[in-house]
Amino acid sequence: xxxxxxxxxxxxxxxxxxxxxxxxxxxxxxxxxxxxxxxxxxxxxxxxxxxxxxxxxxxxxxxxxxxxxxxxxxxxxxxxxxxxxxxxxxxxxxxxxxxxxxxxxxxxxxxxxxxxxxxxxxxxxxxxxxxxxxxxxxxxxxxxxxxxxxxxxxxxxxxxxxxxxxxxxxxxxxxxxxxxxxxxxxxxxxxxxxxxxxxxxxxxxxxxxxxxxxxxxxxxxxxxxxxxxxxxxxxxxxxxxxxxxxxxxxxxxxxxxxxxxxxxxxxxxxxxxxxxxxxxxxxxxxxxxxxxxxxxxxxxxxxxxxxxxxxxxxxxxxx
Amino acid sequence: xxxxxxxxxxxxxxxxxxxxxxxxxxxxxxxxxxxxxxxxxxxxxxxxxxxxxxxxxxxxxxxxxxxxxxxxxxxxxxxxxxxxxxxxxxxxxxxxxxxxxxxxxxxxxxxxxxxxxxxxxxxxxxxxxxxxxxxxxxxxxxxxxxxxxxxxxxxxxxxxxxxxxxxxxxxxxxxxxxxxxxxxxxxxxxxxxxxxxxxxxxxxxxxxxxxxxxxxxxxxxxxxxxxxxxxxxxxxxxxxxxxxxxxxxxxxxxxxxxxxxxxxxxxxxxxxxxxxxxxxxxxxxxxxxxxxx
Amino acid sequence: xxxxxxxxxxxxxxxxxxxxxxxxxxxxxxxxxxxxxxxxxxxxxxxxxxxxxxxxxxxxxxxxxxxxxxxxxxxxxxxxxxxxxxxxxxxxxxxxxxxxxxxxxxxxxxxxxxxxxxxxxxxxxxxxxxxxxxxxxxxxxxxxxxxxxxxxxxxxxxxxxxxxxxxxxxxxxxxxxxxxxxxxxxxxxxxxxxxxxxxxxxxxxxxxxxxxxxxxxxxxxxxxxxxxxxxxxxxxxxxxxxxxxxxxxxxxxxxxxxxxxxxxxxxxxxxxxxxxxxxxxxxxxxxxxxxxxxxxxxxxxxxxxxxxxxxxxxxxxxxxxxxxxxxxxxxxxxxxxxxxxx
Numbered sequence: 031x032x033x034x035x036x037x038x039x040x041x042x043x044x045x046x047x048x049x050x051x052x053x054x055x056x057x058x059x060x061x062x063x064x065x066x067x068x069x070x071x072x073x074x075x076x077x078x079x080x081x082x083x084x085x086x087x088x089x090x091x092x093x094x095x096x097x098x099x100x101x102x103x104x105x106x107x108x109x110x111x112x113x114x115x116x117x118x119x120x121x122x123x124x125x126x127x128x129x130x131x132x133x134x135x136x137x138x139x140x141x142x143x144x145x146x147x148x149x150x151x152x153x154x155x156x157x158x159x160x161x162x163x164x165x166x167x168x169x170x171x172x173x174x175x176x177x178x179x180x181x182x183x184x185x186x187x188x189x190x191x192x193x194x195x196x197x198x199x200x201x202x203x204x205x206x207x208x209x210x211x212x213x214x215x216x217x218x219x220x221x222x223x224x225x226x227x228x229x230x231x232x233x234x235x236x237x238x239x240x241x242x243x244x245x246x247x248x249x250x251x252x253x254x255x256x257x258x259x260x261x262x263x264x265x266x267x268x269x270x271x272x273x274x275x276x277x278x279x280x281x282x283x284x285x286x287x288x289x290x291x292x293x294x295x296x297x298x299x300x301x302x303x304x305x306x307x308x309x310x311x312x313x314x315x316x317x318x319x320x321x322x323x324x325x326x327x328x329x330x331x332x333x334x335x336x337x338x339x340x341x342x343x344x345x346x347x348x349x
Numbered sequence: 350x351x352x353x354x355x356x357x358x359x360x361x362x363x364x365x366x367x368x369x370x371x372x373x374x375x376x377x378x379x380x381x382x383x384x385x386x387x388x389x390x391x392x393x394x395x396x397x398x399x400x401x402x403x404x405x406x407x408x409x410x411x412x413x414x415x416x417x418x419x420x421x422x423x424x425x426x427x428x429x430x431x432x433x434x435x436x437x438x439x440x441x442x443x444x445x446x447x448x449x450x451x452x453x454x455x456x457x458x459x460x461x462x463x464x465x466x467x468x469x470x471x472x473x474x475x476x477x478x479x480x481x482x483x484x485x486x487x488x489x490x491x492x493x494x495x496x497x498x499x500x501x502x503x504x505x506x507x508x509x510x511x512x513x514x515x516x517x518x519x520x521x522x523x524x525x526x527x528x529x530x531x532x533x534x535x536x537x538x539x540x541x542x543x544x545x546x547x548x549x550x551x552x553x554x555x556x557x558x559x560x561x562x563x564x565x566x567x568x569x570x571x572x573x574x575x576x577x578x579x580x581x582x583x584x585x586x587x588x589x590x591x592x593x594x595x596x597x598x599x600x601x602x603x604x605x606x607x608x609x610x611x612x613x614x615x616x617x618x619x620x621x622x623x624x625x626x627x628x629x630x631x632x633x634x635x636x637x638x639x640x641x642x
Numbered sequence: 643x644x645x646x647x648x649x650x651x652x653x654x655x656x657x658x659x660x661x662x663x664x665x666x667x668x669x670x671x672x673x674x675x676x677x678x679x680x681x682x683x684x685x686x687x688x689x690x691x692x693x694x695x696x697x698x699x700x701x702x703x704x705x706x707x708x709x710x711x712x713x714x715x716x717x718x719x720x721x722x723x724x725x726x727x728x729x730x731x732x733x734x735x736x737x738x739x740x741x742x743x744x745x746x747x748x749x750x751x752x753x754x755x756x757x758x759x760x761x762x763x764x765x766x767x768x769x770x771x772x773x774x775x776x777x778x779x780x781x782x783x784x785x786x787x788x789x790x791x792x793x794x795x796x797x798x799x800x801x802x803x804x805x806x807x808x809x810x811x812x813x814x815x816x817x818x819x820x821x822x823x824x825x826x827x828x829x830x831x832x833x834x835x836x837x838x839x840x841x842x843x844x845x846x847x848x849x850x851x852x853x854x855x856x857x858x859x860x861x862x863x864x865x866x867x868x869x870x871x872x873x874x875x876x877x878x879x880x881x882x883x884x885x886x887x888x889x890x891x892x893x894x895x896x897x898x899x900x901x902x903x904x905x906x907x908x909x910x911x912x913x914x915x916x917x918x919x920x921x922x923x924x925x926x927x928x929x930x931x932x933x934x935x936x937x938x939x940x941x942x943x944x945x946x947x948x949x950x951x952x953x954x955x956x957x958x959x960x961x962x963x964x965x966x967x968x969x970x971x972x973x974x975x976x977x978x979x980x981x982x983x984x
Contacts, residue, residue, distance in 0.1 A: 071834060186920050248905050288862055297841075532742055536742065540765070540817070541731075541762075
């Protein structure tokens with residue numbers, strides 16, 4: 031059984047100007063021990079998807095339908111109290127901005143220690159701090175940095191501290207939402223190394239949310255590509271990047287500058303749609319170079335093709 | 350095409366406060382203020398009596414008369430109709446308040462812009478002067494200035510603007526300091542724009558909404574302060590009509606159980622102040638401007 | 643000055659002082675740019691690459707005199723503009739333009755974008771108001787905001803990030819500048835729209851013979867636009883040379899680390915040239931070579947003596963006592979042997 035099974039998930043933000051369908055019917059399975067890269071541009075719904083799994087979608091957003099089955103339990107049906115026991119303990123999460131996620135006036139050790147106290151693993155502040163020290167060490171920071179304040183750490187070190195907190199209770203699943211976007215490439219590579227190492231040591235499953243398809247491609251087992259609230263393609267990384275089935279995936283790959291790739295970038299014409307009024311038919315059709323009549327009329331279903339899922343009329347014709 | 354769109358944009362700009370967040374507050378305030386403006390303009394047609402006209406038979410003029418069909422707000426001593434005096438009085442009040450708010454804006458905004466943009470010694474000197482004025486209780490300062498200038502509506506307006514110049518100055522200076530550091534101001538410099546263009550074309554339009562909110566605040570406050578000045582006879586002299594002055598003349602009535610001669614002028618002051626306050630509040634909500642008073 | 647050079651920069655320095663004074667905390671001198679020299683030829687693009695804190699953005703702003711340099715010289719078309727008063731500089735500004743990273747805040751939020759594009763022509767009295775509007779409409783069309791009439795009166799809030807960046811480009815280009823400093827112009831633009839922005843810049847460059855300093859943290863973007871690449875580290879240039887050669891055969895260990903750390907779809911499982919730690923605080927620059935605490939090849943000399951940027955053959959400049967041997971990266975990436983020791 032898959033560790034995580036998302037079925038027809040819909041997350042809408044209810045604004046004055048209408049419902050923004052940030053995630054609109056996404057289905058996705060993640061097996062134990064996998065590293066899944068979720069790729070998309072701004073407005074694709076990738077971050078909302080991560081928040082939905084954690085049941086942390088901020089108002090006016092709401093899970094409007096579908097299910098998120100984690101290890102046999104539908105998270106969408108849990109009470110807030112039950113969910114709190116899962117968050118941090120069985121599913122850990124790391125966010126983009128390490129400074130915003132840390133309280134500037136509290137010591138690192140106390141902030142990481144919270145997770146032990148909250149889940150009743152530690153019975154005292156002292157014990158929590160000791161465990162926090164161990165967690166820091168696991169993330170490659172000195173144990174005695176529990177006494178430091180966030181501003182005494184560099185960007186990369188702060189992200190390490192946050193990762194330490196996220197994996198402190200050895201969760202089965204780690205969701206990392208753009209964990210390295212604010213960092214420079216060399217530090218980024220090291221943080222990715224750290225996540226990979228922790229994944230191996232703790233036997234974790236990892237979901238990496240990123241706008242950078244190159245970053246996702248490097249360590250993932252499978253890649254999920256999202257566009258305008260829809261999952262458009264999902265499959266093993268080699269297959270997806272060597273032979274993309276969806277024209278958006280292809281476009282994204284051809285848009286990403288690569289030190290070892292083509293010197294000419296292609297790009298995708300046009301702009302992403304307004305999610306309050308998404309286009310009829312396939313949401314990508316106004317920007318698609320191979321759109322047909324059918325694409326304007328009929329929304330393509332997400333269909334299994336070999337070991338991949340793809341939502342494209344053209345791709346289905348090709349097979 | 351360009352000309353039409355420009356007109357459309359101006360119209361849209363004027364209509365903006367009536368739309369979007371805060372529109373309810375703004376519209377309510379606007380209606381209240383407009384009622385008083387109409388009253389002031391058409392006073393001769395709206396007021397049933399002249400401001401200093403005896404509206405009751407001589408034998409009833411000695412004492413204030415309670416509200417009746419002929420005098421919905423009653424009469425003052427000497428037989429002056431309360432409603433009529435409120436209508437006529439709105440002319441003085443609106444004149445003083447509008448003139449003082451406009452004067453203080455005309456002086457405070459440019460000073461704030463220049464001070465915030467250039468900084469330096471000029472900024473330090475101006476800030477010190479403005480802060481010391483600001484620290485003074487408004488009504489005391491206004492009375493002091495008005496006593497020096499002598500009682501008249503225009504002098505009252507000038508003394509009120511002394512009180513409110515620092516309010517505009519501080520707000521505009523603060524905003525200018527912030528905007529000066531923004532990327533689009535640096536971009537203006539990179540494009541080789543002279544300071545005049547940057548100040549008037551790029552900074553002023555961005556402080557303008559705040560200025561209008563401050564205008565609302567200042568006008569609200571000015572109504573109350575004006576009433577204070579009038580109370581001490583520093584706007585017009587009795588028997589010319591002014592709400593604050595009428596309040597003063599009617600003070601002694603309260604002891605005799607006569608409520609209408611103080612209640613209605615007081616109500617007029619409160620309502621007009623409320624009108625300006627609502628407009629300012631609605632506007633600040635529209636443009637998400639936070640004000641500290 | 644030899645013909646064809648539009649910009650000569652010599653020994654440029656900029657120090658910022660933070661703190662000090664009453665309650666200001668300890669006084670720190672941040673050496674943002676600490677001795678930078680280079681020349682830019684007409685029509686050429688230099689990719690100025692570095693991590694945050696390397697001083698690349700400060701360098702770009704100094705060159706345009708948007709910041710006052712503390713030392714050094716800037717010659718623009720042979721004219722020393724280092725200490726030119728703003729009033730003398732202003733008439734020259736249309737010839738040197740800047741594009742910012744953040745397309746949200748580099749436009750006045752209350753000015754319609756068409757007016758923003760037309761404004762430089764009107765202010766510099768290069769066209770009448772109606773001519774300027776005509777030109778602005780042409781440029782809107784040219785940068786792909788079509789139909790231009792629909793975009794002219796929109797305010798920035800009504801445009802996406804990519805669209806705003808096009809407006810910023812149009813506003814800079816309406817003046818037909820000779821020099822453009824583009825500071826991370828695509829890093830805040832969605833991936834699928836970056837290609838279009840880069841293409842626009844290149845088209846304008848060809849048309850106007852524009853010389854460009856393209857500032858970026860992303861080597862793979864620099865590769866697409868730059869003729870030459872300059873790598874900055876803690877306020878200094880550590881390596882410079884023809885773009886493709888620097889990327890294929892880096893000689894400075896830091897450049898090698900940057901190149902091999904950049905994520906790539908094409909070489910997903912490549913070897914990485916590892917360096918220690920993170921970039922130092924620019925207010926506390928290490929003695930000797932400023933890179934030495936992180937360098938795998940550092941020797942005792944490196945902690946003592948600062949290397950200068952010196953010729954290393956074939957137009958390559960490297961600031962390193964022990965540069966990597968020529969041609970090593972290609973072999974090393976194929977998995978042959980250890981990284982060369984010093």
